[in-house]
Amino acid sequence: xxxxxxxxxxxxxxxxxxxxxxxxxxxxxxxxxxxxxxxxxxxxxxxxxxxxxxxxxxxxxxxxxxxxxxxxxxxxxxxxxxxxxxxxxxxxxxxxxxxxxxxxxxxxxxxxxxxxxxxxxxxxxxxxxxxxxxxxxxxxxxxxxxxxxxxxxxxxxxxxxxxxxxxxxxxxxxxxxxxxxxxxxxxxxxxxxxxxxxxxxx
Numbered sequence: 409x410x411x412x413x414x415x416x417x418x419x420x421x422x423x424x425x426x427x428x429x430x431x432x433x434x435x436x437x438x439x440x441x442x443x444x445x446x447x448x449x450x451x452x453x454x455x456x457x458x459x460x461x462x463x464x465x466x467x468x469x470x471x472x473x474x475x476x477x478x479x480x481x482x483x484x485x486x487x488x489x490x491x492x493x494x495x496x497x498x499x500x501x502x503x504x505x506x507x508x509x510x511x512x513x514x515x516x517x518x519x520x521x522x523x524x525x526x527x528x529x530x531x532x533x534x535x536x537x538x539x540x541x542x543x544x545x546x547x548x549x550x551x552x553x554x555x556x557x558x559x560x561x562x563x564x565x566x567x568x569x570x571x572x573x574x575x576x577x578x579x580x581x582x583x584x585x586x587x588x589x590x591x592x593x594x595x596x597x598x599x600x601x602x603x604x605x606x607x608x609x610x
Contacts, residue, residue: 448594449496453601461488461505463573466605468598470496476504494598497591499579501599506572517572521564525551540565546606550599560592561599565606575599 449470456467460475467473476489488505508514525535540548540563548565561577577595579588 446591447496451597453605458488458490460486461490462609463505463571464605464607464609465602467492467602468494470494471598474500476502492598492602494595497579497595499577499591499595501575501577501595501602503573503575506574508566508568508570508572514566514568514572517566517574518564521549521551521562521574525553525562540603542606544607546603546608548603550603552596561596563599563603565603567608570610571608575602 449468452469453466454469456465456473458473472493472495474491474493475487476484476491484504486505486507490503492501492503494500506517508517536552538550538552540546540550545567546565547568548563550561550563552561554560559576559578562575564572564574566572577592577599579591
């Protein structure tokens with residue numbers, strides 16, 4: 409009877425060891441990456457018209473325009489500073505307009521844009537520049553970055569003599585860049601539409 413009990417004990421001990429080893433193997437298996445479910449609004453656009461701004465373009469109908477009233481506790485340089493807020497995606501396109509008074513001032517604005525990009529580029533995995541050249545006296549550059557950056561898309565539009573508009577895409581969510589890629593792509597279409605339809609009014 410004693411030997412039979414010992415056999416039982418050994419048998420159940422082996423079963424426990426096999427069960428534990430299987431659990432350990434399961435624990436080592438990588439879990440599939442989970443992404444937040446995002447409800448994208450339907451793409452539709454309307455005309456942006458603002459009496460403080462001497463330009464026009466098309467803006468998403470699911471966005472709201474918020475006038476910028478302060479900049480680091482000071483008034484904006486020009487009344488044509490605003491955000492294109494997209495609450496469904498927890499993001500915005502910040503736009504700031506600067507009049508150009510002379511060539512040196514314009515060159516300084518372009519240098520500032522590159523300096524701003526270089527600061528963000530320290531954390532970026534990739535930077536791409538696309539030159540904009542439209543027949544209606546609108547030119548500029550789009551800067552696109554990936555990685556843990558505050559502004560994955562930035563751009564400026566100008567006529568090189570009188571007008572200069574700078575735009576930056578921001579997201580409030582602190583989410584892994586890979587899981588936000590589809591959101592970036594969605595908003596980049598809105599930026600592309602803005603640039604495609606952009607015109608100076610004078």
